[in-house]
Amino acid sequence: MFEQINEEIKTPYYQDNFPNNGQRFIAWYLRNVHLRDMVETRDDITDGADDKQIDAIVIDDDKNTIFILQGKFIGGTVVDAEPLREVLSSWIQLRDLVRLQEVGNNKLKRKLSDVARALEDDYEIAFELITTGDLTAAAKNDLATFQQQLADLSEKDDLICSISVIDSDEIKRRYDLALEKENPSINHVIDLSAGHFMYETLANTKVAIGALPLKECIKIPGIKDGTLFQKNVRQSLGLSNTVNKGIRQTIYSDKHKDFFFFHNGITAICNRMEKKDNQLKLHGLSVVNGCQSLNTILSCSEKVKTLEDTYVLFRFYEIPQRDRADRISINTNSQSAVKPRDLRSNDKRVLNIKKQFEQKYPQGYFITKRGEVPPADKDKSYVLDFSDLGKFLIAWHSQRPNISYSETKIFDKYFEQLFKREYKPENAQALNFFYQEILKTWGKENPLGLNETLLAMKAYAPYHHLYAVSMCFSISNNQAERVPFPIKCYEKAKEAGMIGEIIKIAGVSLNMALEAAANEPQPQNRVFSPHNWIKAKSCLAGINGAIRNYFSMLPLMPGGQEIKNRLTTTLELNPEDFEYRWAAD
Numbered sequence: 001m002f003e004q005i006n007e008e009i010k011t012p013y014y015q016d017n018f019p020n021n022g023q024r025f026i027a028w029y030l031r032n033v034h035l036r037d038m039v040e041t042r043d044d045i046t047d048g049a050d051d052k053q054i055d056a057i058v059i060d061d062d063k064n065t066i067f068i069l070q071g072k073f074i075g076g077t078v079v080d081a082e083p084l085r086e087v088l089s090s091w092i093q094l095r096d097l098v099r100l101q102e103v104g105n106n107k108l109k110r111k112l113s114d115v116a117r118a119l120e121d122d123y124e125i126a127f128e129l130i131t132t133g134d135l136t137a138a139a140k141n142d143l144a145t146f147q148q149q150l151a152d153l154s155e156k157d158d159l160i161c162s163i164s165v166i167d168s169d170e171i172k173r174r175y176d177l178a179l180e181k182e183n184p185s186i187n188h189v190i191d192l193s194a195g196h197f198m199y200e201t202l203a204n205t206k207v208a209i210g211a212l213p214l215k216e217c218i219k220i221p222g223i224k225d226g227t228l229f230q231k232n233v234r235q236s237l238g239l240s241n242t243v244n245k246g247i248r249q250t251i252y253s254d255k256h257k258d259f260f261f262f263h264n265g266i267t268a269i270c271n272r273m274e275k276k277d278n279q280l281k282l283h284g285l286s287v288v289n290g291c292q293s294l295n296t297i298l299s300c301s302e303k304v305k306t307l308e309d310t311y312v313l314f315r316f317y318e319i320p321q322r323d324r325a326d327r328i329s330i331n332t333n334s335q336s337a338v339k340p341r342d343l344r345s346n347d348k349r350v351l352n353i354k355k356q357f358e359q360k361y362p363q364g365y366f367i368t369k370r371g372e373v374p375p376a377d378k379d380k381s382y383v384l385d386f387s388d389l390g391k392f393l394i395a396w397h398s399q400r401p402n403i404s405y406s407e408t409k410i411f412d413k414y415f416e417q418l419f420k421r422e423y424k425p426e427n428a429q430a431l432n433f434f435y436q437e438i439l440k441t442w443g444k445e446n447p448l449g450l451n452e453t454l455l456a457m458k459a460y461a462p463y464h465h466l467y468a469v470s471m472c473f474s475i476s477n478n479q480a481e482r483v484p485f486p487i488k489c490y491e492k493a494k495e496a497g498m499i500g501e502i503i504k505i506a507g508v509s510l511n512m513a514l515e516a517a518a519n520e521p522q523p524q525n526r527v528f529s530p531h532n533w534i535k536a537k538s539c540l541a542g543i544n545g546a547i548r549n550y551f552s553m554l555p556l557m558p559g560g561q562e563i564k565n566r567l568t569t570t571l572e573l574n575p576e577d578f579e580y581r582w583a584a585d
Contacts, residue, residue: 002073002132005171009021009025014027023045025071025130026047039456051105054108056068057108065123065124066119080138083131091150094115113527113531113532125160125161127163133168143302147162147299152252163299164299185271187285190280190316196211205319206317207317210313212312214256214304220294223298229288244293247293257309265315268285268314269288269318270284272318341386341390345370353386363378367386384429390411391405398414401460405460418582427486438507441503441507442462451514451515454514461510465503465506473571477578481580484577508546510543513543
């Protein structure tokens, strides 16, 4: 991997944007494993003078996780304990964000503002030490100590933290998965002499059931990168739920030998199973129930390696049939923790929206569940995800795009306000159309000339763009306190051929509001954080002001008076085309 990475970071992007190979290595990892785009990658890197042993920070709103990255790009094969001590140092400093923000560099100061907000939303912290070498024995001892310290501190502070060492093999596996160069088929050999197993054939299916030592579990490949759980109904839900906390407590307690009796067991399937001597050879292995447990066990890996007579129940089935494997995955996961969005997917109001939407648009499909795939014969432009609709509604009807990034808030705290009424499918599809057009302006070409810091917030800033579209209609009609119906806006804009122009005005206004806020004086030792600004309600006044300024300046632009005349006609709606904002705070 070292040679491959060393060659790839010679390309102009890495050479022109990062001053040394250490930063280029981290940038490569962000681009190729975390799948950050070019702008986000530059924004994430904090490496440099006064970086306080933090090379990069990635805040993943989908996983509710803050990734703290430390990289060691070396040509040698051995890494000593020093990098792990640097990670420990960064953790100690993160416990005092105020002090760290005072002494850190400007990039780190800005990122720490985002970290503080994420921690308020109960995000986990995941440290990743990325290295192209192997840990020495002393470093492995430090890793074991650090994992236990994090487990202890997590109990005391109720702040969930974990550390992973991403070595050369793990980088390669994550790289292949992320770039979809290969969808790994995991093969693994279980040493049956290490556990207690029975091997049978039931219902014409090969079955191996027994007690596997916990320290053998962490040898199974594909746990951390999720490839082992491709057929599971969910990936890891993190370490913060009650069950996973209990698993960690048992591992670190004097009751670890009772782990087998406390745990319900893990179910795995494979395409082919062979028993020979004291070995069980598994081809195409996938765990369909036990994702949470195995991730938690791996987070305590160094402690687990020391445990004797500590087992977990494992069931291996030879199931080459895909449909049968899917049914097993679903039925064995009925006890798994779920997100608020999952709990709402079968709500009668949601099912009613699905029914009405698909009746109105037979060519379309309304996705209610995570992982659901629409039929191939459906028109993609008429496919709408329940999660996206919730984000659209809170941005447009509640006028709170600063909340759109949080599925937890939308489908838990604000669900009743957003879905208490019937919602017309025409309005839902109009929002879908608007958002599809908005996303076209957020690509690499950047046709609107948006600020790079805005492009780095592509996970949530486009919802502010959608909000700005609605405000173009509201402000033009002197209805700033009321919200237009999306279908009325879309029909008028489409009929006049002005959809692109309105989206341009909304995007430019959002950009102007961000740049104006960035130029405002900041308190001493404070740095403006675009991420905090975009997630604060105060940004809305700036967007509204920028739209008004754009409208007033339009006649002064070349050809502006003609555009304004067309725009005025297009934006004009009747009073009955508006309603009051849906409360969400």
